[in-house]
Amino acid sequence: MKIKLIKTKAKEIFTKSKLPGCDWAINQYVGCDHSCLYCYAKFISRWRPPDYGKWGGWVEAKMNAPELVSGRHVDGWVYMSSISDPYQSVEKELGLTRKILENLDKTIKISIQTKSDLILRDIDLFRQFKDIEVGLTINTFTGKAKNIFEPGAISSEQRIKALKILKKAGLKTFVFVSPLLPGLIDLKKAIEETKDYADYYFFEFINIRAAGAEFMEALRQHFPESHEILRDRRRFLEFVKESKKVISSENIKVHAIEIHGS
Numbered sequence: 001m002k003i004k005l006i007k008t009k010a011k012e013i014f015t016k017s018k019l020p021g022c023d024w025a026i027n028q029y030v031g032c033d034h035s036c037l038y039c040y041a042k043f044i045s046r047w048r049p050p051d052y053g054k055w056g057g058w059v060e061a062k063m064n065a066p067e068l069v070s071g072r073h074v075d076g077w078v079y080m081s082s083i084s085d086p087y088q089s090v091e092k093e094l095g096l097t098r099k100i101l102e103n104l105d106k107t108i109k110i111s112i113q114t115k116s117d118l119i120l121r122d123i124d125l126f127r128q129f130k131d132i133e134v135g136l137t138i139n140t141f142t143g144k145a146k147n148i149f150e151p152g153a154i155s156s157e158q159r160i161k162a163l164k165i166l167k168k169a170g171l172k173t174f175v176f177v178s179p180l181l182p183g184l185i186d187l188k189k190a191i192e193e194t195k196d197y198a199d200y201y202f203f204e205f206i207n208i209r210a211a212g213a214e215f216m217e218a219l220r221q222h223f224p225e226s227h228e229i230l231r232d233r234r235r236f237l238e239f240v241k242e243s244k245k246v247i248s249s250e251n252i253k254v255h256a257i258e259i260h261g262s
């Protein structure tokens, strides 16, 4: 798909974050060409001109982001990124994430999360930071589920390969297992294929409200059983219970299990 790229300038690049464990966020991109149908950030489209088109089809790039981090220090953890993926496809051409990492004060504590193996390009820069964590979102979606829900992202297998390389490079790594969807995610597989390469885990059950009506309609059409479970509080809580049982049966460090309700 052809991406509409809009080059912008920002006044500030460190924004206060309420995400668990993070104090600041850096979003050099707004919009994300990974185009995940369940993306919680797509609400931003409401404040963009209609000619931008659908979520996933446009990306704003804050071209002065690398200059904005130069000579700055913030205390607490900085998360990159909260409303976009720092290694989405446009990063190959623009290199904003790389330039930000080059310019950032290397004593800043930074946590970077992606669905892309482009992250491997910047291992040399990661090694210069005192406190850094790098993570991959892994959810084992394949076939129809992968094509419908994450059309622009690489496969879970490729993400696991990237995770292994990051760990072998001596970096602190985490895995974000999300979104937990009944019948569509193989939780045991996601953990067992990554636990030798992950220092810790985050788990997140789907946030129906943030994922939105288009996602729920696609789920209903293509995966009616999964849709029914999400719509039935009792069955959803059973799914949560079973998932927690799987998580606790594995010898892994869990930072958080996020449940948004049904």
Ligand code: SF4
Pocket: 032, 033, 034, 035, 036, 038, 039, 040, 041, 083, 084, 085, 115
């Ligand atoms: S990779 Fe993240 S930010 Fe990008 S579309 Fe998917 S969920 Fe949204």
